[in-house]
Amino acid sequence: MKNFFFGAVVVLAVLIGANSIFVVKETERAVLLQFGDIVRADIPPGIHFKVPYINTIRKFDARVLTVDATPQRYLTLEQKALLVDSYAMWRITDVLRFYTATSGDEARANALLAQRVNDGLRNKFGERDLQEVVSGQRDALMMELTEELNTYTADEYGIEVIDVRVKRIDLPDDVRSSVYERMTSERQREAQQLRSRGNELAIGIEADADRQEAVLLVEAYRDAERIRGEGDAQAAAIYSAAYTKDEEFYSFTRSLNSYRQTFSSKNDVMLLEPDSEYFRYLRSEQAR
Structure with a gap:
């Protein structure tokens, strides 16, 4: 016992x-x-x-937790509907506040934070147009929303929101076709403007090239005529210098060259008087 x-x-x-x-x-x-x-x-x-x-x-x-918000439909500044799928990362910073606000229920904390994220995204999307929320200002939007959430969740829930991110942005089925058609029309209009601008630039370039070509041709013709004139002047000076040294010999050699060119073809016929000056050296006793 x-x-x-x-x-x-x-x-x-x-x-x-x-x-x-x-x-x-x-x-x-x-x-x-x-x-x-x-x-x-x-x-x-x-x-x-x-x-x-x-x-x-x-x-x-106490680790970093993730809450996936249910995809929600938001309207942008130009009243375009978007279907947004987002998530947030958070962790507990004040255990007393966390337990008081959620009774220590992680699922309840996720639900409360998801509602806050959805409300914040709805406000941010409503202040921006489609281009800004899709690509232009998405990072800045997420940073602003994270800071604003932290000012509330830290005091109310005892949690810190580390980051808020958008996983996917889709167009609702009822507006997808009209948005795509409008985007196609805008892209076609931009393409037509670019083509028109390109054609305008091409015409200007071609006109400038034609002008430069005309200027080059004129300058080349001018230089060619100047060079030809200088060559003719030099040739004339050489001929003149040679002629003044022996006028008779110069006349004789010119006549021989003329005879050689004239009688080089057997099919040519010349009608001249026998006592023509052209045959002066052929009749000359000195020449014989």
């Missing part, structure tokens, strides 16, 4: 000791409750003690 009693005491002591010790990991945040009331918040990582069956421990994930 004593052994049984002693064994029961040992078992009871082990159970009480086991229920008196709890461990908080580095990746966790915890609060100590006494009959449902918080008596100690934000318990640091490590081994801790509690009163068995009086105190209870609630642990929460």
Whole structure:
């Protein structure tokens, strides 16, 4: 009987000791409750003690968590409907506020944050046009929304919003065709403007090239005529210098060249008087 009693005491002591010790990991945040009331918040990582069956421990994930918001339909500044799929990353910074606001329910925290993200995106999209929200100002929009959310969630929920991102932006089925047709028309109009501008530039370039060609041809003809004139002047000067040295010999050689060119073809016929001056050197006694 004593052994049984002693064994029961040992078992009871082990159970009480086991229920008196709890461990908080580095990746966790915890609060100590006494009959449902918080008596100690934000318990640091490590081994801790509690009163068995009086105190209870609630642990929460301290790592970065992700909430996927349900795709929502938003209107842009020009009243174009978009179907937006987004997500947010967050973590607990104030365990007491988090437990008070959500009762430690992570699903409830996700729902509250998702609603805040949807409201913020709806406001931001309503202040911008389609081009800005799709590509032009998306990064700036996400940064602004993250900062605005943090000013509220930190005080209300005890959480920090690390980042908000848009995974996908689609056009609703009922407006997709009309938007695509309008985008096609705008692109065609821009393409036509670019073609017209290109044709205008091409005409100007061709006209300038034609003008330069005409100027080059005129300048080349001018230079050619000048060079030809200078050559003719030099040739005339050489001929004149040669003629003045021996006029008779010069006349004789010119006549021989003329005879050679004239009588080079046997089919040519010349009608001249026998005593023509052209045959002066052929009749001359000196020439014979």
